[in-house]
Amino acid sequence: MSKILIRGAKVLGGEPQDVLIEGETIAGVGTGLSAEGAEVVEAEGKVLLPGLVDLHTHLREPGREDSETVLTGTRAAASGGYTAVFAMANTFPVADTAGVVEQVWRLGREHGYCDVQPIGAVTVGLEGKKLAELGAMHESAAGVTVFSDDGKCVDDAVIMRRALEYVKAFGGVVAQHAQEPRLTEGAQMNEGVVSAELGLGGWPAVAEESIIARDVLLAEHVGSRVHICHLSTAGSVEIVRWAKSRGIDVTAEVTPHHLLLTDELVRSYNPVYKVNPPLRTERDVTALREALADGTIDIVATDHAPHPHEDKDCEWAAAAMGMVGLETALSVVQETMVDTGLLDWAGVADRMSYKPARIGRATGHGRPLEAGEPANLTLVDTAYRGPVNPAGFASRSRNTPYEGRELPGRVTHTWLRGKATLVDGKLA
Template sequence: MSPSHTAQSFVIENAALLGEAESSIVVENGQITLVRGSETPLTDAEIPDGAVRIDASGLVALPGLVDLHTHLREPGREDAETIESGSRSAARGGFTAVLAMANTTPTADTAGVVEQVWSRGKEVGLVDVYPVGAVTVGLGGTQLSEMGAMAMSKARVRVFSDDGKCVHDPVVMRRALEYVKTFDGVVAQHAQDPRLTEGAQMHEGVVSADLGLAGWPAVAEESIIARDVLLAKHVGSRVHICHVSTAGSVKILRWAKAEGIDVTAEVMPHHLLLTDESVRGYDPRFKVNPPLRTQEDVDAVREGLADGTIDIVATDHAPHPDEDKDCEWGSAAMGMIGLETALGIVQKTMVDTGRLSWAEVANRMSALPSRIGRIEADHGRAVAEGEPANITLVDPDAAYTVDPAATSSRSNNSPFGGVELPGRAVATFLRGTPTYLDSRFEGMFA
């Protein structure tokens, strides 16, 4: 399904560009043709004939957001999500590009599967969908996948991950790091030692002891990160660490970056906001991999994101149908949806607390994920003249209470139901085409 609107000329007026000076942004044929500060108003001659004029007073203009870690479930689990429904949810969250993880059915471990995902994303057209290739065949952890073929396919895969499973064998991980060097790829590691987390249900600590649930120790994450940054240093390759969740992980990453190791890392919105105290009610909406940690860990990952030790925010949007979550804790699937709430959580935890400016949010949610994923030619670029019109308008004062049933996703397994968030994306443009518009803009675009 194509977007319901087509690209046309429009002018965004009075928007706070990156949360700073009010500006006007002129868009023609999918490209930004003029950016002008409010101190010098646009002349009639500078406004294209028939252009839609958008009064963005009170709104923040950001480059379109990019999610390096999304599960779209297609092919194979269309009951949970499809590329179309996930793209619609992403656009509603302010995203113009997502990287779709490989743990589909069949696994995205061949050129044929990644091209299927890429082509379907193009067909839907709401966001640019870039498939992530599996590191190993069937996520089995033993035999390397057809990484070279996926890299050379029309999908041009540059990120490889067995996310959901750790590439645990150090020899296999080393070979993967060596392999991706040949085409400037990156291995995105799900840092979880399976031997240390066998049967684990939540973070290992006081709460797990109180609840009688098998604990998931922080060292299971930290030991894999420590090993992999050393492997990356030895091989001279890039490694990306998925969903960092512990204070110890932040310390290891800080050391690795000080050593000049080519490592990047991401944090998820739920690890910026929630703690293992949320699990006390045994609500499976709070069951996630890696698990919710302690307040000390939350404080550490917030600090790590603020100082650049953690490079980006990614969602790990993980949709599940009701039957996979509406059950007892031990039987419930791990994962949470998060495309539509990510920006509001970042505002709540990082912007409104003074840890990040809106310009830094643009860096961590657009520019850097694009660079890590090697899609920076098309995404993560500045809102500037001559650049593609990938733009997100944010209303930082549009406080709302999250209603999981109102999501555009096919699933509603959000842990944030009833949580008040301070702001949200209100308009998203992909190369000048509006892919999401809230009610205030109804009727403005044909």
């Protein structure tokens, strides 16, 4: 049985401790631990976290392997400190059957850089007209519990109600991409002062907020779980806060880019800043940070959306929407939440590991750093600061909004059930 001794790490940002891994399991946590024959990882000054869990990743396979594959996407995940990712359903073919979700699940198991849990489509072909095979996907080997038409909104209230009723039977959750399509026809960026000055079609906040308001009321009526994807406005925060005060079973996520970037960047007309939902205002960014800190927003999810060069390096109107995020997420969270004093590292573990694992029911992930628990771990050099260089990304795509920008923190090691997937910043 292999043994690894992580020596002197600040567990969850606290006092330095040693962590002993034996096989796939944490064997001990304490000071002065020793183990004959163990591989020693000197971790003085570094922070040890539970392996990160991303509830919102686009791996593109099957169908768009020019953007990403399960292999390259999970390598990017390991580089960013993730041990589990949930793969969105907008593939080609769409992951709306047991066969497709099992294909994605098996590819994740074969490659071994992190666990891959497929998300099933809510509707057939993401067309919003007919429920997909929710029960069959749940009962498949992939054991799907999260369903989403992400990239498209389930805008039909009757279909959304039926989906919530269906998943309630097995404790599943519908993850909604909140975008009223009739309010966003031709939209290119956030509706506001900047869109008016640039002459770009505006994407109003109410297009997001109206769907969230409807869906939390539907979830209350049905008694089911609803999760809000990539929440982006101050108004959305208030609706979720109100819903939680009523005891409605709603959870919400925010992306790293919505915690840091604003619509002012669109003045450059650089399509790297084109994303769905769009970058919002400084007021929205402030509200999102505060909501993540106080727990109104439950988790950080990357919405890792890789695109090939030709889909982003073109005029703004023709460019695809989306940004890669797995390899920079933790750094952005450190910049916006930890270094600003809004969250400590235990809070980061809660928002990026414990809660996403709980929402998605990722078995073995988001567990306490205690003896007997699976050794899914992430070691971070929080003192590091340097420029983002997409040329070094493990992802197949390079559409990052942070190229050349200095960010703090660097993941040095990732372990998946005791097996190193990243060592000294390099993929194992």
